[in-house]
Amino acid sequence: MRSFDIRLDTTFGALADPTRRAILAQxxxxxxxxMDIARPFAxxxxxxxxxxxxxxGAGLIVRRIEGTKRPCxxxxxxxxxxxxxxxxxRAGLEANYDRxxxxxxxxxxx
Amino acid sequence: MRSFDIRLDTTFGALADPTRRAILAQxxxxxxxxMDIARPFAxxxxxxxxxxxxxxGAGLIVRRIEGTKRPCxxxxxxxxxxxxxxxxxRAGLEANYDRxxxxxxxxxxx
DNA sequence: TCATTATATAACACATATACTATATATGGG
DNA sequence: CCCATATATAGTATATGTGTTATATAATGA
Numbered sequence: 001m002r003s004f005d006i007r008l009d010t011t012f013g014a015l016a017d018p019t020r021r022a023i024l025a026q027x028x029x030x031x032x033x034x035m036d037i038a039r040p041f042a043x044x045x046x047x048x049x050x051x052x053x054x055x056x057g058a059g060l061i062v063r064r065i066e067g068t069k070r071p072c073x074x075x076x077x078x079x080x081x082x083x084x085x086x087x088x089x090r091a092g093l094e095a096n097y098d099r100x101x102x103x104x105x106x107x108x109x110x
Numbered sequence: 111m112r113s114f115d116i117r118l119d120t121t122f123g124a125l126a127d128p129t130r131r132a133i134l135a136q137x138x139x140x141x142x143x144x145m146d147i148a149r150p151f152a153x154x155x156x157x158x159x160x161x162x163x164x165x166x167g168a169g170l171i172v173r174r175i176e177g178t179k180r181p182c183x184x185x186x187x188x189x190x191x192x193x194x195x196x197x198x199x200r201a202g203l204e205a206n207y208d209r210x211x212x213x214x215x216x217x218x219x220x
Numbered sequence: 221t222c223a224t225t226a227t228a229t230a231a232c233a234c235a236t237a238t239a240c241t242a243t244a245t246a247t248g249g250g
Numbered sequence: 251c252c253c254a255t256a257t258a259t260a261g262t263a264t265a266t267g268t269g270t271t272a273t274a275t276a277a278t279g280a
Contacts, residue, residue, distance in 0.1 A: 005128040012126035017268085018115045021195070028202025034227060047269055049228060054267095068226045068277045074203050079196055085131070086189055086196075092138025093184050127238090144257060157239055159258060164237095178247040178256045 004081070007059075011082055014058035019043065020051050024074065027061060031073040114191070117169075121192055124168035129153065130161050134184065137171060141183040 014020055023037055038048040052072060055061045060078045063070045124130055133147055148158040162182060165171045170188045173180045 005131075008131065009126055009128060012122050013267095016119055016122035016126055018119060019268095021115075021118065024199055025202065028199055028206060030206050035225090043268095044270065045227075046229080046271085050268075053228090070227065074199075074206075076203055076207065079200065083196065086193065089134055089138050089184075090189065092135065093186055096138060096140055096184075097186065123237095129238095145255090154240065155257075156241085156259080160238075163258090180257065 007081060008085060010058045011060070011079075014054050014060055015082075017051065017054075019048075020055055023048075023051060023055065024060065027072060027074045031071045033069045033071050035069075037072065117191060118195060120168045121170070121189070124164050124170055125192075127161070127164075129158075130165055133158075133161060133165065134170065137182060137184045141181045143179045143181050145179075147182065 015024075019041060022041075026032060026037060026040075034045065034049060034052065037052070038045050041048060052061065052063070055072075056063065058078075059075060061072045062075055063072045125134075129151060132151075136142060136147060136150075144155065144159060144162065147162070148155050151158060162171065162173070165182075166173065168188075169185060171182045172185055173182045
């Protein structure tokens with residue numbers, strides 16, 4: 001599925017930046033406005049706005065409008081696709097190692 | 111920890127590309143040479159070699175030397191840091207929602 | 221209404237990523 | 251020793267990402 005792939009691209013891409021991961025970590029503590037989020041960073045407000053746009057584009061956060069503020073919060077379940085992908089990979093890996101173990105444990109037939 | 115951050119950068123960055131995820135998925139089935147890996151892709155061999163280099167740099171795969179071939183395989187546990195990070199984020203998110211639930215469930219004191 | 225605050229967008233600079241082709245290197249086999 | 255095979259590297263073109271400053275928009279409040 002290409003659309004699925006593109007979604008993982010944007011999700012993993014969003015997570016590949018330390019600023020964005022820090023933003024997510026802060027939002028895990030609760031809703032925050034753009035300025036709240038920008039404050040701790042040595043970075044301009046527009047730069048933070050763009051990171052938020054990337055996170056929103058990846059479906060990791062949503063924003064509501066509250067007067068002139070735009071509080072952001074995490075989207076629960078946004079990482080499910082990532083989890084699924086990682087779980088599948090791990091399953092394959094483990095199956096592979098189980099086979100190897102079995103091979104090594106078996107009395108050699110040759 | 112900056113080094114920790116950089117590691118997550120490179121890991122998530124490596125996972126952000128669909129070709130690289132497909133390579134990992136194939137390697138989950140077992141060891142494969144560069145040519146084995148390159149075959150299914152509509153992409154030149156050098157391009158695949160570079161993807162492998164990225165995956166190796168992220169610690170997701172290792173290669174051994176076997177004659178003129180360089181079989182690659184997954185590194186078990188390479189995704190542990192990613193899992194930890196995701197788990198922590200989810201924990202924060204859930205704690206946040208638990209607090210919200212408690213708030214909504216509590217008889218309003220005002 | 222006007223200034224202030226909160227946020228977004230535009231325009232730009234610079235670095236990095238990703239693909240290609242051509243070529244180098246290194247191993248194995250005749 | 252020479253050729254074929256497997257892989258890596260160099261050089262190049264192009265796209266994308268990330269930051270900056272300057273400016274636009276939109277809501278608040280005096």
